[in-house]
Every structure is written in C-alpha cells, then in structure tokens.
Amino acid sequence: MTESSNRTTPVRRVSSPPAAESTARHNITVDINGETIEAEVESRLLLTDFLRDRVQLTGTHIGCEQGSCGACTVLLDGLPVRSCLMLAPQVDGRSVRTVEGLAAPDGALSPMQQAFCDHHGLQCGFCTPGFLMTLTSLAERETPVTLNELDHHLDSSFCRCTGYMNIRAAARHALGLAHVEGKPAQGDGT
Amino acid sequence: MKPSPLDYVRATSVDHAIELLASDNDARLLAGGQSLMPVLNLRLGAPELVVDIGRIDELRSLEFADGDVPATRGVLRIGAAMTQTEVATHPDVNGRWPMLVAAIAQIGHPQIRNRGTVCGSLAHNDPQAELPAVAVALGATMIARSVRGERSLSADDMFHGAFTTALEADEMITAVEFPEPSPEQGWSFREFSRQPGDFATAGVAAVVRRNAGSIESRLVVFGLGGGPTRATLIEEALLNAAGPDLESSVIEQWAATLDPVDDAHTSARSKIRHAQRLLVEAVAEAWERM
Structure with a gap:
C-alpha cells in the first residue's frame, strides 16, 4: 500500500x-x-x-x-x-x-511512470493508465518477473500509437529486466 | 450507465443465494463477472436482479482430498468463488493438475483471470471457453444446489450446446471436483487463437492412458460452436493403436462430423483445419507424456 x-x-x-x-x-x-x-x-x-x-x-x-x-x-x-x-x-x-x-504526494513520478517518460512509452496517453497499473502490480510483486511474463502482461492492453516496443523498453528498465536477452513472445505457441 | 436498470444483492451465504434464485426467475448470478458484465454492458441481457456470490465465505475454498486407499486418486475441490488465478497459482494444483493450469493460462489476460472464476466458466459454457473442455477431459463433477436440494452432475452430462448446461434456472454450482490424474496418464491442452488472449478459434483437451492392453482416451474439442465435444471416432481408433499416429482417413471421417459456422474472422473450413491439426498434435503430445 x-x-x-x-x-x-x-x-x-x-x-x-x-x-x-x-x-x-x-x-x-x-x-x-x-x-x-x-x-x-x-x-x-x-x-x-x-x-x-x-x-x-x-x-x-x-x-x-x-x-x-x-x-x-x-x-x-x-x-x-x-x-x-x-x-x-x-x-x-x-x-x-x-x-x-502512483505519484508521490509531492508530484514525483513512480519509477514505472518515470521509465515511461524516459523511454517514450506513451504518445497520446490514452492506454497509459491501464499499462501503468498492470505493470505496477508486477513491479510491486515479491516474486521476480520473467521477460516472458512481462510480454504476456503487455498483451493485455491495446496501444495504438507507440507500437508497444517503447512500452516494453520502459517496463524492462523499471522491472530490472533491461539486460535480459529475449525477443518478444510470439503468440501462444500453437 | 451502461447496463439496464437492475437490482444488486450481495449474497451472504449459499442458502441466501439460492433463495434469491428461487424467488425471482429473472435473477443472474455474478461471481467473477468476466462474462456477465460484458453481457450487461452491451445490453445483450437485462436481468432484474444480479446476485453477487463472489464474497460468500463457504465458496472461497480450495480443498484437497486424498483417496481412501492408495489406489484411489486425490480430488481437488474448487469452491465457486475461487478465481482462476487463485487456482492456477496454488503450488499443489500446479504439480498435480497440470492440464487445468495450462488451460487457465489461455483464458483471456491476467486481469480477467484475477476476477474470473473456474465454476463461473463452467456454468456459462461459452463454446469457446477452455474449462468446460478440461472438465470433460478430466472427468470432473459439478456440485449444484437449489432450494430443492443438492445434486452432482458429471461433466459428460453437464454441457449441452453453446451457453446451455444441465443446470436448472434456480440452481447454482457451489463447487467443482477434479479427480487427480493418474501418473501413467498423458495429457495435452492446445488451442489456436488469432492473438494471445483472444477467444479460441479451436482447441483440444486430450487425455490418454493405457488400461489392460488398450488405450483409453478422452479427446475433447472446443471452439467450434457447440459445447465441448468428444472426438469419439478418434478415441475408438486409438483403442488398439500402437502409437499416436492416426490414419488420415479416420481424421477426415471425424472432420466430416464437425459443423462449425463461418464468422467474421475465420471460415468454417479453416476452423475444421485448425481442429484437425490441434487434435493430431494433442494426441501426439499426450501419448509422449503417457
């Protein structure tokens, strides 16, 4: 909390x-x-x-x-x-x-919000609150997040401007996955 | 406001919920709401009363019963207010009911599974839903209650056509019981959807096991329009099979029994092709795990 x-x-x-x-x-x-x-x-x-x-x-x-x-x-x-x-x-x-x-009472952005700014993770901003809430739940979770899991969470919101890759880059940085190797997950494996 | 005017009551017990169901024949149960709420928002349905069963304590349970003798398998009993996430992330479920966990992973997105319930999906019987097919493949039993009493429904008897089940209008599922798969049983769960999280275009839940020299299987196909449907022709062909490879004539004969309809995204022909491929792959994978 x-x-x-x-x-x-x-x-x-x-x-x-x-x-x-x-x-x-x-x-x-x-x-x-x-x-x-x-x-x-x-x-x-x-x-x-x-x-x-x-x-x-x-x-x-x-x-x-x-x-x-x-x-x-x-x-x-x-x-x-x-x-x-x-x-x-x-x-x-x-x-x-x-x-x-998400932001502190003095207006300071949360780490996930700051990462979205730093990596151009938003453009029109319509989808951004949804992405931020989903990704914040991952960031605040005790068990570590895998890249594959991150990608499946990114599937769960529509973005129509950024093409997702900047959102993914922002999330990887905020979740400490910036240096983990891995291509975006492809489909559900069938 | 999007839904039509309705009354909302949060039921405090199963008795309370079934009394409300019995007293108003235009009542709908709300558990996780991940199917009912879109229906209400789009005004595809306009019940007078929504009975919320999501916070009834006696339905918030996940129980493991061991078999009475070593030969009997255990049973997983899932209360009607348990979410798909709660079930799939339980370590014992993950280790002992892997097909259930694999199927839940294919349901919508994490946010949907955080609210959606296992029993709600069974009661709804969406033709594209994963869990009714898994219930049939694993031989699950649903426990139904109404003011008239309690009864058990086997998965084979439960699911009729699309969105229809053996439940009476005043009945609710209070729990579902999944028998523990035997160790020598092989399984596979495969589905195709146009993108991750979408409803399945077609899917297969398969279980195979050796029994007294023959191969017993439950091969359940879903997504093609009706409820979960067993591929009995293929099950019969596997009875005396030496391996998972199926004769193409048998597959074609089975495919001719399928009757999906074209929709905006996929033709009926394409759905049948997906189902054929998934079934062949699922049988091979389940056989390998046997």
Whole structure:
C-alpha cells in the first residue's frame, strides 16, 4: 500500500445524482488511493464510471467497456482488474488504486511512470493508465518477473500509437529486466 | 450507465443465494463477472436482479482430498468463488493438475483471470471457453444446489450446446471436483487463437492412458460452436493403436462430423483445419507424456 494508508485521512463523501430509477442504491465505503470514500451508488453503476464521474478520478480511461482493451485497468486489493467489468457496489469494503495513486504526494513520478517518460512509452496517453497499473502490480510483486511474463502482461492492453516496443523498453528498465536477452513472445505457441 | 436498470444483492451465504434464485426467475448470478458484465454492458441481457456470490465465505475454498486407499486418486475441490488465478497459482494444483493450469493460462489476460472464476466458466459454457473442455477431459463433477436440494452432475452430462448446461434456472454450482490424474496418464491442452488472449478459434483437451492392453482416451474439442465435444471416432481408433499416429482417413471421417459456422474472422473450413491439426498434435503430445 501507499504511505498515505498510514496517515489518518478523513472520510470523504462523494455526491450522487438524485435517484431516477426504482432499483436499489447501496451505501459503499471504499479505500481509493489511501483515502476513504463514502458514496451512495446505483446497483448498475460500473466501477469505471464511479471512479470517473463520482470520485472525479478521470485518469482511469474508458475504451471498449467489455474487458478487451485494458484502458480501465485498476488495482483491486493490489491485483490488476478491469474496472469496466465490475459494479461499484462490488468494491464496498475493498481497496482500489488508480493511476492518480502512483505519484508521490509531492508530484514525483513512480519509477514505472518515470521509465515511461524516459523511454517514450506513451504518445497520446490514452492506454497509459491501464499499462501503468498492470505493470505496477508486477513491479510491486515479491516474486521476480520473467521477460516472458512481462510480454504476456503487455498483451493485455491495446496501444495504438507507440507500437508497444517503447512500452516494453520502459517496463524492462523499471522491472530490472533491461539486460535480459529475449525477443518478444510470439503468440501462444500453437 | 451502461447496463439496464437492475437490482444488486450481495449474497451472504449459499442458502441466501439460492433463495434469491428461487424467488425471482429473472435473477443472474455474478461471481467473477468476466462474462456477465460484458453481457450487461452491451445490453445483450437485462436481468432484474444480479446476485453477487463472489464474497460468500463457504465458496472461497480450495480443498484437497486424498483417496481412501492408495489406489484411489486425490480430488481437488474448487469452491465457486475461487478465481482462476487463485487456482492456477496454488503450488499443489500446479504439480498435480497440470492440464487445468495450462488451460487457465489461455483464458483471456491476467486481469480477467484475477476476477474470473473456474465454476463461473463452467456454468456459462461459452463454446469457446477452455474449462468446460478440461472438465470433460478430466472427468470432473459439478456440485449444484437449489432450494430443492443438492445434486452432482458429471461433466459428460453437464454441457449441452453453446451457453446451455444441465443446470436448472434456480440452481447454482457451489463447487467443482477434479479427480487427480493418474501418473501413467498423458495429457495435452492446445488451442489456436488469432492473438494471445483472444477467444479460441479451436482447441483440444486430450487425455490418454493405457488400461489392460488398450488405450483409453478422452479427446475433447472446443471452439467450434457447440459445447465441448468428444472426438469419439478418434478415441475408438486409438483403442488398439500402437502409437499416436492416426490414419488420415479416420481424421477426415471425424472432420466430416464437425459443423462449425463461418464468422467474421475465420471460415468454417479453416476452423475444421485448425481442429484437425490441434487434435493430431494433442494426441501426439499426450501419448509422449503417457
């Protein structure tokens, strides 16, 4: 977890629009980037839309909304998941980390973010938050990451500008794999 | 908001979940949500009630039962709220049920497997899904509960056509049991997809073993449109085979029984060719491991 989880942070209540439908609403309490957020949410509100529209954390991007593109990836209790494939009520009592939670409070970039800058790992930036969250989970994991494993994680997000190679170079540097020999994995071996 | 209006209830126990299923016939279970959520977001389905079973304690279990006598194999029992990642990364599963681990590695991407459940994939029976085929190949048993009681369903009886199973509308899978493969059993899991993480164009889960001088096999093909389907013609041809090489006439005879349809990416003919190649490769690999 981030340092901020050790601070005592006040609970922040985010507002919801007035109920426009008869279905149930739910009171949820979520740890988001170390801050305790309370809200009343509709049953059908997606986690992505909750983060963007209610908590005003618009760094989590919406791409395909069916789990394919990876732009909406966030960390749920430390593991990368597609936030477009979760309902907001599902994260009640859990911990969510978004791209806004990566940099230090003084604005200093995380090592993975800095590597993306150093290696031109982003261009338009749309896919970047998803890549950063997935790769941050690898960087913070205790067991070492192999190059093959990195490549399979890079498969999981779409980038349409950089051609992936600069993202791969950034990730290799940040993960300490810069000097490991290996070509990008080809397919799934069939 | 993308899904149609719905009510969400987080079930606190299996009893709670099956009561909700029995009381509202337009309810859907949400475990990992990696199939249901795209359906809701695209409004291909609009249930009135979504019952979240993902945090029911009694379903969050992975149990290993040893056989009663040395000759009996162990059993892996996977609770319905266990994710694919949790199952595949368990060291005992990795060592003793290698086909299950190999198949899970082919499901979507890590982010999908971090949420998607083993039992959810079985209940959904997507024709392109890996786990129903693995369940048939390994002879798994599903445990189903409803307010009317509990019953066991063998994998052979469970899977019907695409997205259809033997489960009744008010039933839920609470666990799946995979018998431990015997040491002399060879296995292979192979699939072709257009790019890593995509749904399979075609795939094969194969198990072969020697038994009293003949070769018993379970060769399960998936991705071709129906549910997981055993290649019985090939299984019969292998019974008295001396090696894994199959007569091309037998393969052609089997291929003629396949009936996939063209889709936007792959013609039916091409799917059959993929299935043929994968089956031949899988039999050879499983034989080598036997």
